[in-house]
Amino acid sequence: MRDTLRSYTIETRLAVVLAVLCVVLSISAPQFATLPNATSLLNNSAVNLIWAVGLLVVLVAGGIDISFAVASSVVQYVAAKMLIGIGGGNWLLGFLFCGSLGILLGLLNAWLIHGFRIISIVVTIATFNAFFGLLMFFSGGRNIYNLPDWWTARIFIFEHENAQGIWSELTLSVAVMVGCVVATWVLIRRTNIGRQLYAFGDNPEGARRAGVNIAVMQGVAFGWMGLMAGIAGLMQVNIVKEVVPNALYGRELDVLAAVVLGGARLGGGKGTILGCILGVMFVAITQNGLNLLGVSPFAFQMIIGAAILVAISTSNIDLSQFFRSKEARS
């Protein structure tokens, strides 16, 4: 029991904070603890969480990605043009198109990082700018409205009407999000490929000596991030019903903040799906709560910033652990 508590320190702590936050908000904001609010929270977090699990894989493998949100925009735009071009398509084609386009963009990052030995933050800042510049150039910043019907159709996986006649619904994006989370969990927790990703992020030289194929690991990490970015792009269109080229610009930092809050270690080797979910929910609930309480949205940015500082400074206890672990020895 103590062992599990210890290996989940950040996750447990975050869960406790989250629980306290929920209790406080349900007391101070009556609309908070209602089914409609809960479902809309989930709907609004779906895309973020899809990105977040993708980013988790990259962080675990010791990299970082700044370009994924813009990559989603590129995927949306190119997919919209192509799907309209072939006369509409359907969900299956949508997933195939967006998924493979996303993977391609991810592999481009991986290739630049591995092939030219450039660190991932530099590469993805560069591709972030390149993707965005190209997208704005070719789209002229214009939105696409006339999307295929299947893409913009509202699909509910859960509906409920309460006594006041207010509907609570969960959209398709929530189901897709659950699928992405489960798939990522299987990848990083249950397969040898995922464990090699952790090893590579934890000690690259040790992994190399054990025979881990570094090039493939970079490809898997960024390819998976790309796949998630592609799917997130697809689902975000389903939610907003149009393609707005600059709509996702800037979202990457919120997601990065959430994943880091969830205990993923910048530098690799550490991070869990549970932490990732809690991190995203913490950010979403904080924002939602402040909204309900009518607090300025700038307060939200400040709170997230402070939370990251607290989380990182209280979790970075490697040094004290070092001294503690030596107590048993002379």
Place this chain on the structure above:
Amino acid sequence: MTTAPAERFALRLHKVSKAFGGVQALNEVDFEVRAGEVHCLAGENGCGKSTLIKTVTGVHQPESAELIELFGEKIERINPVQAREKGVSVIWQDLALFPHMSVAENIAFDDLVGLRPRSVRYREMITRAGEVLDRLGVRIALSAPLNDLPIAQRQVVAIARALMNDAKLIFMDEPTASLTQSETDRLLDIVRKLSADGVAIVFVSHRLAEVLEIAERVTVVRDGNLVGVYPTDGMTQARLGELMTGHHIENDVAARDLPDAPVVFETRGLSRHGEFEDVSLTIKAGEVLGLTGLIGAGRTELAHVMMGMRKADAGTMLLNGADYHPGSIRHAIRKGLAYVSEDRLALGLLQKQSIEDNTVISVLGKLTAATGLISDTRKAELVRHWIRELGVKIGQPSDAISTLSGGNQQKVVLAKWLATKPRLLILDSPTVGVDVGARAGIFRIVRELAEEGLAILLISDEVTEVMHNSDRILHMADGRIVQNYDPRTISVPQLEERIYA
């Protein structure tokens, strides 16, 4: 009865060369290991031992090689996975473990390597890892992150990992560097048992006594060149040291009396519950005080209290006659204490930074020129001084620390602390992983520092080291100081007997 083939080789190398930039790490080296043999690979720091291991296991590709043969099969090009499949495993000098992974996963990690996707069976992993640890006769929590373990246990994990997949040839690159005496004995027992079962072992260690005890033959390498292959029968430590370094090494008791020297540091009845009790000692200016004893005797804990890393429960400390209550390690350093800790590789170095920056990092303040900026000439001068003094084998001072051989990295850590010119220097096992020649170099410097009036506390398991380099020896057992010896009136065997009794 059938006779075994005259000689079966686990490994044969002919004229293998490997260079890194300008450094010729291996120069046409021949190396042969018979099946079932315990073979030692000996040489100074940076002579190419680890490079040889990496070349055989496909971590590095050789520049040129006339022959590489594993278990009678000629190898053209090999990668780490193929090497492991052929039955080669390695205990790496730097362990090459994964700090955030569990102990079990670290031990069983090699099973997970490869691109064929398969599912991870944690339960099976834990059982198998547990079995190997049982074979080693140690108990370590299998689900704990490796990070949480002290260095000696991490070493055990690395050993367990190498034993996991019944290898036929095991390279052990300084496996005992951070082990205690009893753990070392157990490892040597296992090595003998493996060898009896036909497993060939290549053993690398700077503890020459251990080498002579365990190995049948020893191959000596100097500066990347083969010196020769010798049977250990009839070989002495002194002779082996000479072969490694190319010159004779003097080792003598050098204790002095310092009747008039002022006391620099004193403890009175210092205690910390469960660690050490009622420790009273004095260290004079210019004195080298040896502190020895078995593992768990409380020596490192005492050093930690002196450095302000933890607090004593009772007793007092005096520095230059004044009360001394260090609140933190920074405080202790400001007061003129320096501490070379036992696992300095983990804590002491910034692996990606250059050798020169690592050397001067602790004295940056003293290197500032009139402009307030770091003076490059003074920095270069200081770095050159210490590299020469300690005989650090490097390419360029601007190379990354990670390009240095293990022993040479340790010398840089020592240089870093020595450069602070402290008043009391605590050396905790300062020569782990350091070759015989460099040990002599390090202790010559320690001597010189003592002559200049520095007080030195030398903590070490190695009785010979304490004997030859201390002015006075304290024997600590179960948290208490039990005896005070004069190295001139006791012999190494006598002292060993009292400690291990």
